[in-house]
Amino acid sequence: MDFDLTETQALIQKTARDYANERLVPVAAELDREGRFPREQLRGLAELGLMGVNVPAALGGAEAGVVSYALAMMEIARGCASTAVTMAVSNMVGEVIARFGTAAQRERHVPRITGGEYAAAAFALSEPGAGSDPGGMTTEAVRRDGGFVLNGAKQWITSGEQAGVMVVWARTDSAEARRGPRGLSAFLVEAGTPGLRVGKHEDKLGLRASNTVPLVLEDCFIPEDALLGELDQGFRVAMMALDGGRIGIGAQSVGIATAALEAACAYALERKQFGKPIADFQAIQWMIADSRTELEAARLLVLRAAERKERGVPFSAEAAMAKVFASEAAGRICDRALQVHGGYGYVRDYPVERHYRDVRVTRIYEGTSEVQRTVIARACLR
Numbered sequence: 001m002d003f004d005l006t007e008t009q010a011l012i013q014k015t016a017r018d019y020a021n022e023r024l025v026p027v028a029a030e031l032d033r034e035g036r037f038p039r040e041q042l043r044g045l046a047e048l049g050l051m052g053v054n055v056p057a058a059l060g061g062a063e064a065g066v067v068s069y070a071l072a073m074m075e076i077a078r079g080c081a082s083t084a085v086t087m088a089v090s091n092m093v094g095e096v097i098a099r100f101g102t103a104a105q106r107e108r109h110v111p112r113i114t115g116g117e118y119a120a121a122a123f124a125l126s127e128p129g130a131g132s133d134p135g136g137m138t139t140e141a142v143r144r145d146g147g148f149v150l151n152g153a154k155q156w157i158t159s160g161e162q163a164g165v166m167v168v169w170a171r172t173d174s175a176e177a178r179r180g181p182r183g184l185s186a187f188l189v190e191a192g193t194p195g196l197r198v199g200k201h202e203d204k205l206g207l208r209a210s211n212t213v214p215l216v217l218e219d220c221f222i223p224e225d226a227l228l229g230e231l232d233q234g235f236r237v238a239m240m241a242l243d244g245g246r247i248g249i250g251a252q253s254v255g256i257a258t259a260a261l262e263a264a265c266a267y268a269l270e271r272k273q274f275g276k277p278i279a280d281f282q283a284i285q286w287m288i289a290d291s292r293t294e295l296e297a298a299r300l301l302v303l304r305a306a307e308r309k310e311r312g313v314p315f316s317a318e319a320a321m322a323k324v325f326a327s328e329a330a331g332r333i334c335d336r337a338l339q340v341h342g343g344y345g346y347v348r349d350y351p352v353e354r355h356y357r358d359v360r361v362t363r364i365y366e367g368t369s370e371v372q373r374t375v376i377a378r379a380c381l382r
């Protein structure tokens with residue numbers, strides 16, 4: 001077992017860390033306050049190869065592997081969690097198209113994602129009535145005029161307003177496809193396609209600089225060659241993407257928690273009460289020690305899942321364990337960091353209140369904690 005990073009991994013980590021320190025940390029509070037989409041910041045990430053870390057170089061990616069991706073995500077999320085989730089979804093979509101797309105689909109979309117020509121890419125699985133259970137989706141794709149006509153609604157779509165391309169799941173009209181996860185298909189829908197309407201931007205608790213919107217598909221015609229992967233096999237595409245995506249969200253959680261712990265340590269050393277820095281009090285030291293320990297455990301679980309994915313061995317349960325542990329530990333770490341700040345943690349003058357808000361959703365999206373536990377238990381009880 002080797003815990004050392006390879007040269008490539010160390011380089012990606014340093015590149016992302018430097019970028020976060022220079023370009024994200026100084027503006028993250030402002031982006032959050034104004035709810036401004038981090039367009040410029042994402043362009044910078046594309047220039048560094050971070051919009052396609054695990055995507056083949058031939059398609060404009062960095063081809064640096066899954067561990068490098070997780071390391072980069074930790075650093076970017078430490079700088080700005082909103083930018084990180086936008087980066088995470090774009091990386092996920094780039095990987096999905098690179099893996100399941102035809103040569104024409106890959107060549108058309110992936111370089112535009114990795115190179116920043118598309119501000120972002122989106123993953124449209126959830127619906128108003130189908131979240132944890134995507135098999136309950138009702139969006140339909142019906143064959144017509146040499147293509148498909150999509151009708152339905154999607155909910156909570158990250159970057160839905162800015163995405164140049166989105167992967168949209170729909171129930172296909174084959175005989176076996178009436179209920180449940182069977183008979184779903186994935187499609188590539190480009191921005192501006194007639195019949196695709198973007199709804200009102202969600203007013204969220206955290207990640208306020210990321211874009212989250214509902215989508216309406218109304219007689220939205222897409223050509224036959226917009227089908228991604230095989231007809232009726234879209235559920236498999238979604239689950240494979242989400243397994244990998246969970247590593248990204250675990251890494252995002254580690255990044256947010258790292259920022260919170262750093263802020264807590266700095267504040268504990270600076271703030272004086274009873275004539276000495278509060279860092280001298282054992283109660284504060286224990287909060288910091290518990291946070292540091294949980295953070296390290298979360299980091300190792302995320303990197304282990306990433307390493308398994310990179311090696312091509314099964315990693316679904318490992319990704320679920322990494323996500324559930326990292327997101328929940330990160331929640332506790334942000335909570336303690338706020339406590340260390342006392343009243344100052346509760347106001348916007350210090351960054352911990354943002355970390356506290358931003359981290360909450362990591363227990364919800366790309367599968368809730370409850371769904372992760374189901375995946376883990378299923379693997380144990382097989």
Ligand SMILES: Cc1cc2nc3c(=O)[nH]c(=O)nc-3n(C[C@H](O)[C@H](O)[C@H](O)COP(=O)(O)OP(=O)(O)OC[C@H]3O[C@@H](n4cnc5c(N)ncnc54)[C@H](O)[C@@H]3O)c2cc1C
Nearest residue numbers: 123124125126131132156157158212364365366367368370
């Ligand atoms: C900011 C944000 C961004 C998002 N981005 C995207 C995106 O880009 N693309 C996309 O497709 N989706 C996205 N989502 C959707 C997200 O993945 C869903 O919110 C999530 O899967 C949960 O679905 P739901 O909200 O419908 O909750 P529900 O599924 O209704 O769950 C409600 C509660 O019931 C629990 N529950 C449900 N089923 C079970 C069960 N079988 N056993 C035990 N408990 C259960 C859940 O854990 C939860 O606590 C995003 C969500 C948010 C908030």
